[in-house]
Amino acid sequence: MGKTYIDTVKYLVKANFEVDGIIEKPDIVGAVFGQTEGLLGDELDLRELQKNGRIGRIEVETQIRGGKTLGQIFVPSSLDMVETSILAASLEVVDRVGPCEARISVIRIEDSRNLKRKQVLERAKSLLKTMVSTEIPESKELSELVRDAVKVSDAVTYGEDHLVVGPGIEATDSIIVVEGRADVLNMLKNGIKNVVAVGGANVGKTITQLCREKETTVFLDGDRGGDIILRELVNATDIDFVARASIGKEVEELTRKEIIMALRKRVPLEQVEGYAGEKRSEKKVSPASFVEALGEGAPREQAPMPAPVQQQRMQRDRFQRGGDRDRGERERGDRDRGERDRRPVVRQETSFVPQEAPQPVVPVVPDVPADPAKVEFLKGSLKELEGSLKARIVGEDNSVQNEVPIRDIMTALDGVNKVFAIVLDGIVTQRLVDAAEQKGVQYVAGIRAGTITRKAPTTRIVLAA
Template identity: 40%
Template sequence: MGKISPVSAKYIIHATISIEGVVDRPDVIGAVFGQTEGLLGADLELRELQRSGRIGRIEVTYDTKGGKTHGTIQIPSSLDKAETAIVAAALEVIQRIGPCDAKIAIQKLEDVRISKRKQIIERAKELLHAWIDTSMPDSQELSDEVAHSVRMMEIQEYGKDRTPAGPAILESDEIIVVEGRADVLNLLKYGINNAIALNGTNIPADVVDLCKQKTVTLFVDGDRGGDLIIKAMLSVADIDYIAKAPDGKEVEEITQKEILKALRGRIAVEQAKLETNEKGEQQPVQQQENQQGYRENFNHAERRESRDIHNRPRENRDRGRESRDNRDSRSRIRPEIRMPRREPEQQRSFSPEQAAKFKKTGEELVGTRGACIFDEKLNVLGKVPLTELYGTLKNINSGIEAIVFDGSIDRELVMLAENANVKILIGMESSVRPGEARLKIATI
């Protein structure tokens, strides 16, 4: 007898059987063939359909309990949909199986091709993914790779000590002093071409002379060696700013985002000197706070005020020992430290949820020149380029709780934000003191 396997069928008929008695599998199969014989005509005779391979093997599973038998019937079919439905309906006319009353109910008609189609789709996705990974890069990837290679080739040597440097070291008004050649290469990789290396703690004389002509940012590793470089440079060279890589990382290994964040958080060398401890070790507290996230002006005011009070008696004794001319000269070169206005408690406080949310958003926005707008539940209402922020605020007058953006807070922006009923404004820097506005102002 010719049969077809279930895997070659297009459809499967699923039915349940309930029998008022105890029967065997041959009784069920015999009832299916016997009680449908001649019912559907010669073309749909089940025995002939099975011989021709258009109906597959009838699978019967059953369980007998309490003198009654319950089970399922599965019949694979390669007929068309209409003929398969007719055969399925014919099964429900069976009323007796063996000597017992019985009832057969069709549960569903399954299209086997649907499951096969899903399997094909999943496999096609896997093949396409593997193909894309091994295919040729697009034009943008090619151009980026070429640009990176060219930048890496642009490294030059400066002075008689042949110090590694970027191609723009002479024409640029500002330079970045790093520790080694690998640091210069990493900065070149991301388009920063005004860096020059020290090659150790033995500072080259050419670098010292160059520092006298340029605005200098010293960019060191975030470890003990970086602190030693800072001490060495401060003793021999004219440095304007100091920046550090994240703790435990070196400049040569950090990403573009980390580089931009560190350079944006640089501190003035005068401030770094004020934060030197009694042993002369460099402790750039301000730099660490910039790298960690949000800082608020009133904290800096309290720390500076504390230092001024602590140092005032020593300064008075020094003034008593020195002449008026020396005192006047020292006061002219001493950096001016202005105390920020104390802002009200409600002005500067943030909830832990707000602080965490704003800190994370600020770190993500560094270098993007974008702005993120939040509602009162700290849901993101939208992200806009910084160039569109002013226009957005002009068209909105409510519903904004906070704005975090990669830019500077100025008076015009504060006025627009107040008119739009914004409660919190957070930027990278600010020319407006927190106490001069009705809304909360903070910097990253």
Template identity: 40%
Template sequence: MDDTAKYLIHASIAADGVVERSDVVGAVFGQTEGLLGDELDLRDLQQSSKVGRIDVQIDSENGQSFGRITIASSLDKVETAILAASLETIDRVGPCQASVEVTNIEDVREAKRRKVIDRAKELLAGSFDESVMDSSKILEEVRESVRIEDITEYEGLPAGPRVADADAIIVVEGRADVLTLLQYGIKNAIAVEGTNVPDPIAHLSEERTVTAFLDGDRGGELILRELSQVGDVDYVVFAPENRSVEDLERHEVMSALRNKTPYGDIVGEGDDSVAPPEVGTSDDSPASHSPVPVAETAAGSTTVETGVAEENGERAEGHGERAEENGERAEEASATESDAAEASPSTLREHVRAVIDAETGTARLLDADYEVLETVPAADAFDAIANAETPPYALVVDGEVSQRILDVAAQRGVEQLVARSTGEAVKTPVDVRVRTAEQFVAAD
């Protein structure tokens, strides 16, 4: 019937009580029987395949039922309109008072024509202008597809195939970063997928040589700070300011990894602040490694020439002045950062507190830097994700997550989802990390 249908009748139904689909179908047949005569009797029209099956979707809430009725018709316009109008005579479903309203009659052929036109435009724009690939492009594309297929999981985290057995690993922020490194032949990367470093990576860092390759933004600094607290970091590489690892070209990635900086060189003892070095800068410059010239005697005493001692004294005074100046700057930066943190949440944990712990009844869409893209009522989370101009990186919702929200989150590329509770989802997307607020706190 769907192949020959000309029109689709769409109607809404509301009942003052709990009713089932079979009750609605029975009411449609029973209360329209004989109303329009033998030629437009609904049962006869179905038997002659002029009308399709009655599709009913009904939900009950707070003792009332609401739903939609859809009927396919191959009758002409006039007959279809009369048949649609007859549905509005239904005033009872089972023992309950009910009302039906026809919302619209859809012309199936017109929709198909629009689809044909849109597809024809796409084909016209893209199919005739493609240039023929040369052999080098063909080889590179095949190699790239093989590398992408090599992505695996290590204890639920996106990772390259060598993470499980390599002596050294590269810790990156997200799945896209792992894919980028795989394209360039680097197979020992693993993603933390957020600013909260998972336990598997913390355990790996105690056994392997760890290079943290992070985005050049505040999120990268936060990940490095937590990684250094829960595990061991040997080397650090940051992408250029306001750029992500996934945006770097092959030569930029290779240059950055060749010039990686020892963690101790950018974070002083007892100092949690980080100063990201630029990609491609070498830490082999004489200024960064030249010690103060001191000679040890056999007896263990230190001998220093007079001229050198004076020079070292001047340098010490200079270092003292710079240390005081740096201390003042660090205090100012700390105060500024503290004020900014109070003004606006900067981590996923802070957003969870602001939305779920505060019982706001809202949903908050976040970008990769945990900046707020949009805040909507929790009931509108599905539409907000589906219609977001910029696909969100994370979603925090003070409510229950349904299968519809999980599906649209996977389609729009949402990587982190934290909710007050999760419903009975039939299928949880692999690419979306889903946690309840309780699980998030426990993992934290």
């Protein structure tokens, strides 16, 4: 029957047909060839055109409905626009298929090259967007990518615990301890290299030894999640200073300016609430080592250290010994100025007094005995949360209403009602107890209790130990 394909399809003729009877596909094709033969001359004869590859195989789709045969005819053509239009019009002269009457109507002639042009255009747009956004970055972006890649590549593993650290750990006698790998990478990106990630709440031998040998600053996130890590570090090793990110921010998202400001505001461990009784071990540290680690040329002012307090006491004793009248007057003037200079430090010293022994109020045990079955259930929940640093809100039917990171427990508690218990893999604080009391929570379960100064009469505290 001639060729079944053509090299290039320029146009596609689409026509509908309706036959008053049931016929087969070959009947339609035969009727088209037979009734158009000799109609347009030899140059546009369908058989000759198909034989020469000017038109392709005629495709027919049929369906039978109500005793009639309906369908479509598709004629691919490589003729020009005029010849294709004449050929399409010739299809409509077919009025019978075998013994049945037929009607053929051309719907449209599609330019297949337009479809290809649209495909090429859409693909070109997609390729251009990809090239502009990823393959050809701006010069500024290019320099930042190179700079960041070099800084991030400085992160290495250290010790038997394979801690993520910066390259400046062994070169300096001062280190900055952060929570995780992302914090280390951000610090390196901002030029601070004497940084080490503790890698979770479990404090290993490597970080313990580092903190004992070097001056250690713990750099915590600006939420309550860092309190647990600080407590674990204090229990396991020697900590000298504590610094915190801005409220609501994490170390990994701070800019260089925010990092430097937070580290300048670091305070000795004994000035942190709840750690007044902690004593720092003596370490051989050069005065400018911490400043050099920050990449700054000259020392900047830091939080007050305990040493000036001792110096001022010695100065006060010297004043009290007295001398001649003129000297006494000068010393009294100096003492008055010293008193004014010393007032902030004296307030810090006296603030330690009520924190000397917080043990009598921890843990809190209510006067009314707790239900043993409920206590066992809560301790089981604590074991399930062990190591996750998450908090769980339990409903009255012991179902878990919500489970969130510890830092989000206060927000999550605001949006729920009828809470039976709060279980958290962390420290029970006075703030949490007060919030639980306001919500009518019966139990608060945690690993340990912080400094609880006021008991909640309706809320019982359950501890893991």
